[in-house]
Amino acid sequence: MSVEGAVSQSSRQMPFHTACERMIKEQLVARGISDPRILDAFRKVPREAFLAPALQSKAYEDCPLPIGHEQTISQPYVVALMTESLVLEKGDRVLEVGTGSGYQTAILAELVREVYSVELIKALHLAAGERLDALRYSNIRLKYGNGQKGWPEYSPFDKIIVTAAAREVPMVLIEQLREGGFMVIPVGEGEQDLLLGRKEKGVLVAKYLIPVKFVPLKNNVSS
Secondary structure: OOEOOOOOHHHOOHHHHHHHHHHHHHHHHHHOOOOHHHHHHHHHOOHHHHOOHHHHHHOOOOOOEEEEOOEEEOOHHHHHHHHHHOOOOOOOEEEEEOOOOOHHHHHHHOOOOEEEEEEOEHHHHHHHHHHHHHOOEOOEEEEEOOHHHOOHHHOOEEEEEEOOEEOOOOHHHHHOEEEEEEEEEEEOOOOEEEEEEEEEOOEEEEEEEEEEOOOEOOOOOEO
């Protein structure tokens, strides 16, 4: 529902098409990702388009990759796990803290009604906007700013995804999550845990998913 002219697999270069299908089979399905809507989203979104040309040949490898400014694009499995954990519905409005390259943003946009994504590094914010515009997404709003403050004008959100590691779950994000909504967030310094929480009576009740290694969640905007 989100892409008016997304790059289809049939129009992509054969090496990327083959690598994408192998990634879905060996990295996602083999590790338990089973939602057909999510697997289809990974087929539709050209991961290589979110990387510098020198790194595009590695787009579908089982590892994170640098995107500049000491930031990374997460490995495909982690993107898929975080996405599937949110139990996304077509009518959802989702807040993403940390746009990064825009890849996770695009995956979300394939699955929900609206995505609101905040990035505190201006160069990444601008580059992600160009990529997402080129792919003709019409259900994404981007903001340059401190994601730890969320996006209060559009809250409450049905789901929230945080793509950098926080020392603890920011209370303001819990406040911007609707009752019964889900949040997935990496928490910790050094050793980090990926947590999935559900808001119940104003409190985020969280459970552990897997150990992860994300860049730290910062609060100072940068160019």
